[in-house]
Amino acid sequence: MKAVQHIAYKEISESIKFSDIEKPSINKNEVLIEAYAASVNPLDIKVLTGKLKMRKNYTLPAKMGYDVxxxxxEKGENVTNFNIGDEVYAxxxxxxxxxxxxSVxxxxxxxxxxxxxxxxxAxxxxVSLTATQALRRGKLKAGDKILIxxxxxxxxxxxIQMAKTTGAYVYTTTSTDNVQWVKAxxxxxxxxxxxxDYKTIVKDADMVLDTLGNKYTEDAFKVIKKGGKVITLVGPVDKETANRMKLNFFARTYLxxxxRKVTKRISEKAAYYSLVLLRPNSRQLNEITKQVESEKIKTNIEKEYPLKDAINAVLHVANGRTKGKVVIKIK
Incomplete structure (x- = not known):
């Protein structure tokens, strides 16, 4: 079958190869999906640039892509939730x-x-599971003020769409070109x-969803109220998450x-801080399906690329400032 593989830690254009590889087999608890589309995420860029290279069992060449x-x-003998021909996503x-x-x-x-x-x-x-898990980690509720x-x-x-459905007041940052689209x-x-400067506009927020990291993580504590929450996708690993990861003493000490700067900010604001590590969750994805079908969540695709042009799709995302999502059309 045709597939995109991660083959080296070099410049992105030299790290990816369009290959013919063996079609995956399935075990008794899996389904085989004939892929029609996939999407590119910043997480794919992190993989290519080596930021996740220490992950267990990750060896090159490796298959790419998280959204399908x-x-x-085909389905395994223990699969009871699905039938051949079902249209699915994961x-x-x-x-x-x-x-x-x-195979999934x-x-x-x-x-x-x-x-x-x-x-x-695709x-x-x-993105929808990440948003769901982040907002739930922060226990966002109606009437709360959140900066995204x-x-x-x-x-x-x-x-933004999920927070508004919850009944929260939403602040968000974007560039000039995207202001009207984000308002919509x-x-x-x-x-x-x-x-x-968002720091002069947002005051006493109940929660910040930090998607940027670095100085934005620390500055999030400047705009939350006393006892507020900072939920990050890219900031330093918090103590609770480090313990859940079952890291050794030396790793936990290093983290x-x-x-240390975030720990100081937590203390100053009596704040709750947590790093969200995305986990697959079909129950939450089922709920997202209902939200999409009821038009509470709408998708936005900036550009589509054919599978043979997947390298340019990845480079598009790597260049940053994507408006919505970049999708690879497979079939």
């Missing part, structure tokens, strides 16, 4: 979505929303970071040193 949509063409935690066929555990697959194309469905799993950074990005654009998503106050 398509039709089930966040593929073991990667492999940039290919003609993808049945417990992380969901039926795709009936009112979406395969391309639209744009959803990673990078409102035109994949996670940000979905998180429902954000209450769109901050043009090229002309405005404690890395987050």
């Amino acid at each position: 949509s398509g039709k089930i063409i 966040y593929v935690d073991k990667q492999g979505a940039f290919a003609e066929y993808v 555990k049945q417990n992380i697959v969901s039926l795709k929303p009936k009112n979406t194309t395969f391309e639209e469905a 744009s959803l799993p990673l 950074h990078a409102g035109s990005g994949g996670v940000g654009s979905v998180a 998503l429902g954000a209450d106050r769109v901050i043009d970071y090229k002309t405005e 404690a040193w890395k987050r």
